[in-house]
Amino acid sequence: MGSADRRNERRQAAETLRRQQAAEARRRKIVFGVAIGAAVVLIGGLLVVGILMNREPEYELNDPAAPVTDSFGVRLGDGPVEVDLFIDYMCPACNQFESAYSAQIQGWIDDGSVTVNYHPLNILDRLSQQTEYSTRAAAAAVCAADAGEQQFLDYTLALYANQPAENSTGLTDEELIAIGLDEAGLDASWQSCVEAETYRGWVQEGTDWATGEGGVSGTPTAKIDGTVVEDNSLFAEQVQAAIDAA
Template structure:
């Protein structure tokens, strides 16, 4: 009986040890999967790119306007139609510092093609290879924005628009999807849940509030621009 009991105890200990090993392995897999999901991938580098924050910057003015945009987002397109040209002009004149963060939160709306990630990554490719072409490329993407729940633009179309914007050397980067992961990681890092997200001098605005929107329009009016005109 003592021998049988010893064997039983040994069996239980063996099973327990095996379960512990399996649980440890499962925890390791979960941790690995979580790390993979939040892996930012390669970080773009360039004269107008802040690799730490993900900001693509034009202008050197004292006032800073920061925009987080998803190229699949129709509200972002509406915002750019209303304010983009004026803000970009002020940035080109160095009256403001304008930061764009291409991010991806709407991949689910492109029928499995991950258009938000691909287009956001392509914008970093252009900013890196031809900084002076970035704004033209951004404007082109919004002008040719695909409808939500469509397959989005193909990589070949993104390359074509990059070339039209003067960024021929971005083609390989776009085709290889070098920065595919970066827009999603940036959305997570900056806690972006909706687009466009706008910050003025570091303060995040609630665009549904007139008082917050006034902080943005004040930047324009102080520089002689009347919004909507």
């Protein structure tokens, strides 16, 4: 074999080795990439699990013993005109609305003119420094409804009489309970309902329904036979007109 042939063989051998090395490098790159991808997926999965384990607890959707509507309203009275009131116990305007109209609302219920559906919402939880005051007050009020219509109305008025300022921590559970026992004539059974947070889930579902399908963007919102009252200063006038027409 001549020297030219030997040089050609060496070149071919070198080229074969180079190709083998390049192929091995590509294989290692692919394996490394797959390993990194698997690690990313694993870490992502662990993060999701961690988030799910640490998020807010789920609450059971317990139906109140009191008469309620399919749209999460506490039903009071049995008159032909249907009034829906969407309220938040931390809402100053709701307090003003109730102060202005509570006597008329009570009178309409008593004389059988209206059915009033109170929808306690938790829209203003964001204004209670993470104590979820609106949720806790609303759930306590639904517990009061289980005791009777009058107890619900009395407790609602008592909550407004003791209403905390927006952007405060709100009332504690102990204070909510003391108001019910001392000012609304509620009892130990009601207290147990509050302490068990029985209706937290129901209040949340009601808020989700109201701000979604219900078309409620703020509180207080009043509806008469399904139609929104655009000017709350005309609420009593419009309810009376509906009663007269019924």
